[in-house]
Amino acid sequence: MAIQVCDERTNVSVATSNQNENRDITKVTSVERATYAFIPQTPIRSTDAHLEEFSEAMRTVAKTLRRVAEGKAAAQAEAAEWKRKYELEMASKEHKYHNLTKGCTNFGKDKLEQLTSQMALETASIDQTSCCGNHGICSHQILQDECPGPNREPHEKIVARKAPFRLLWGCDGDKNGQHKRDFVSFEKGDIKTAERSNKQILLKWESPPQTVLFVTKPNSSSVLTLCAEMVRWLKEHSNMNVFVEPRVSKELLLEDSYFKFIQTWNNDLEEKTLHTKVDLVVTLGGDGTVLWAASLFKGPVPPVVPFALGSLGFMTPFPSERYRECLGNVLERPFSITLRSRLQCHVIRDAAKDEVETEEPILVLNEVTIDRGMSSYLTYLECYCDSSFVTCVQGDGLIISTTSGSTAYSLAAGGSMVHPQVPGILFTPICPHSLSFRPLILPEYVTLRVQVPFNSRGQAWASFDGKGRIQLGPGDALICSISPWPVPTACLVDSTTDFLRSIHEGLHWNLRKSQSFDGPPA
Numbered sequence: 001m002a003i004q005v006c007d008e009r010t011n012v013s014v015a016t017s018n019q020n021e022n023r024d025i026t027k028v029t030s031v032e033r034a035t036y037a038f039i040p041q042t043p044i045r046s047t048d049a050h051l052e053e054f055s056e057a058m059r060t061v062a063k064t065l066r067r068v069a070e071g072k073a074a075a076q077a078e079a080a081e082w083k084r085k086y087e088l089e090m091a092s093k094e095h096k097y098h099n100l101t102k103g104c105t106n107f108g109k110d111k112l113e114q115l116t117s118q119m120a121l122e123t124a125s126i127d128q129t130s131c132c133g134n135h136g137i138c139s140h141q142i143l144q145d146e147c148p149g150p151n152r153e154p155h156e157k158i159v160a161r162k163a164p165f166r167l168l169w170g171c172d173g174d175k176n177g178q179h180k181r182d183f184v185s186f187e188k189g190d191i192k193t194a195e196r197s198n199k200q201i202l203l204k205w206e207s208p209p210q211t212v213l214f215v216t217k218p219n220s221s222s223v224l225t226l227c228a229e230m231v232r233w234l235k236e237h238s239n240m241n242v243f244v245e246p247r248v249s250k251e252l253l254l255e256d257s258y259f260k261f262i263q264t265w266n267n268d269l270e271e272k273t274l275h276t277k278v279d280l281v282v283t284l285g286g287d288g289t290v291l292w293a294a295s296l297f298k299g300p301v302p303p304v305v306p307f308a309l310g311s312l313g314f315m316t317p318f319p320s321e322r323y324r325e326c327l328g329n330v331l332e333r334p335f336s337i338t339l340r341s342r343l344q345c346h347v348i349r350d351a352a353k354d355e356v357e358t359e360e361p362i363l364v365l366n367e368v369t370i371d372r373g374m375s376s377y378l379t380y381l382e383c384y385c386d387s388s389f390v391t392c393v394q395g396d397g398l399i400i401s402t403t404s405g406s407t408a409y410s411l412a413a414g415g416s417m418v419h420p421q422v423p424g425i426l427f428t429p430i431c432p433h434s435l436s437f438r439p440l441i442l443p444e445y446v447t448l449r450v451q452v453p454f455n456s457r458g459q460a461w462a463s464f465d466g467k468g469r470i471q472l473g474p475g476d477a478l479i480c481s482i483s484p485w486p487v488p489t490a491c492l493v494d495s496t497t498d499f500l501r502s503i504h505e506g507l508h509w510n511l512r513k514s515q516s517f518d519g520p521p522a
């Protein structure tokens with residue numbers, strides 16, 4: 001590469017090249033002499049003019065690059081919008097399908113029992129469409145699986161029936177099961193909201209649950225001991241099928257051959273079908289164990305009963321020492337649940353030509369964080385909400401959080417605490433280098449896109465519920481929207497009471513000594 005600087009007045013031309021390292025010494029001297037003659041002539045107007053011209057050209061290039069980036073961003077936004085529409089359509093199909101299968105729950109008890117026993121008698125050739133006529137698979141479907149447990153013969157089949165349940169909407173303590181939707185009415189020119197959408201939700205089993213999955217915090221002997229005790233109790237008290245993680249299965253069998261009946265899974269495919277076999281998930285650990293349990297389900301999640309065996313336990317209201325009473329209640333009576341929404345995140349690589357090439361969606365219960373990782377540069381992130389530009393984040397990073405995650409990392413970064421049943425997405429910057437960057441709460445129906453611009457100095461890193469870091473290079477984007485698959489967690493009392501108790505007892509929210517009565521007169 002050669003750079004040439006020419007001054008018209010002195011007609012001195014200075015040429016440099018990275019190839020001409022073996023230059024003639026005399027040439028160098030003459031060039032140096034000319035340069036020394038040239039330097040004192042200030043102001044160097046024509047050089048300034050050249051520099052101006054050069055910087056103008058650079059500005060034009062930068063503008064063009066930016067326009068290209070914006071065009072690309074718009075195309076990606078459009079693609080994301082199509083994707084969202086597609087997902088909505090799929091979700092509505094799913095909803096219709098559930099409505100169809102709900103017809104099944106209206107069967108008379110006798111008919112249901114008759115159907116169940118009839119189906120139980122049938123063998124491997126069960127026609128899945130036979131339940132509920134032509135309504136396809138329903139919650140009463142009898143599942144025939146090869147038992148993945150370590151001590152079953154491969155040919156042995158278990159007939160496991162997923163327990164059907166109903167969701168009821170309680171209102172101000174009126175747990176009458178009336179599901180009233182949030183309608184906006186418009187009568188005589190007046191706009192009125194008829195009902196609030198946020199109700200306490202009750203789960204009522206229509207037949208006793210039969211299969212429970214235990215998810216336990218690793219490396220804790222007290223947790224393993226309690227798990228063994230609970231498994232024994234459930235087997236002896238309710239004759240339940242028990243699933244545990246492969247690691248726990250080995251640990252329990254090492255302890256006692258009594259646990260031969262427990263089942264586990266051996267590969268990703270079996271893990272993916274867990275939701276079709278498991279009626280209830282019990283977690284033994286802290287909040288991290290609830291996050292871990294949720295991450296096992298990439299689609300629908302069975303109700304989760306979280307027992308507290310951690311330090312904070314914001315999402316784990318059940319006291320482990322009262323497990324008999326708590327599990328008895330959950331198995332036999334209707335109980336309140338919190339429907340915790342999750343975010344589905346897609347990473348879109350700049351190199352990918354279209355959406356089809358993007359990586360699998362990742363579901364998070366707390367948050368996705370985009371930060372600067374090891375880089376010492378500011379993170380520079382362009383953020384869009386649907387097709388509207390939101391802002392550029394310049395700081396340590398950004399947290400996109402669910403309302404359940406509002407009390408986790410987002411809280412530490414200055415975000416609001418939000419009741420987990422509030423439908424929203426939190427947009428919380430991490431150490432923004434700006435005085436006016438306050439956190440936002442956006443409605444739950446939006447799609448957010450965070451893009452690393454092409455002119456970003458450094459890389460960015462995305463992490464999901466504090467795990468699985470993925471590097472994002474210039475041009476890469478992260479797209480987030482609310483997933484149709486929430487995590488239903490059982491409440492000890494109800495959603496609001498449990499939430500308030502957690503912020504009081506877990507975070508000591510607004511704890512202050514009361515002012516004494518004997519102050520100065522008003």
Ligand SMILES: NC(=O)c1ccc[n+]([C@@H]2O[C@H](COP(=O)([O-])OP(=O)(O)OC[C@H]3O[C@@H](n4cnc5c(N)ncnc54)[C@H](O)[C@@H]3O)[C@@H](O)[C@H]2O)c1
Nearest residue numbers: 286287288312313314366367404405407408409412465466
């Ligand atoms: N500065 C911070 O506060 C910070 C930094 C990194 C990660 N985190 C959080 O840690 C989470 C991962 O949790 P982990 O247990 O696997 O890691 P961990 O063992 O490092 O625990 C992090 C702490 O966050 C608490 N926590 C997790 N989810 C919570 C929630 N929804 N509400 C209130 N507190 C919650 C846990 O009880 C624990 O005390 C991430 O999703 C992130 O929210 C927080």
Ligand SMILES: Nc1ncnc2c1ncn2[C@@H]1O[C@H](COP(=O)(O)OP(=O)(O)OP(=O)(O)O)[C@@H](O)[C@H]1O
Nearest residue numbers: 215216217218285286287288289292310311312313
């Ligand atoms: N079943 C599991 N398999 C693998 N890792 C797990 C499992 N359950 C929890 N973990 C991980 O173990 C770590 C600790 O778990 P957890 O947060 O539940 O316990 P804790 O730190 O004692 O409780 P707290 O979060 O209340 O302080 C977390 O990082 C979590 O992701």
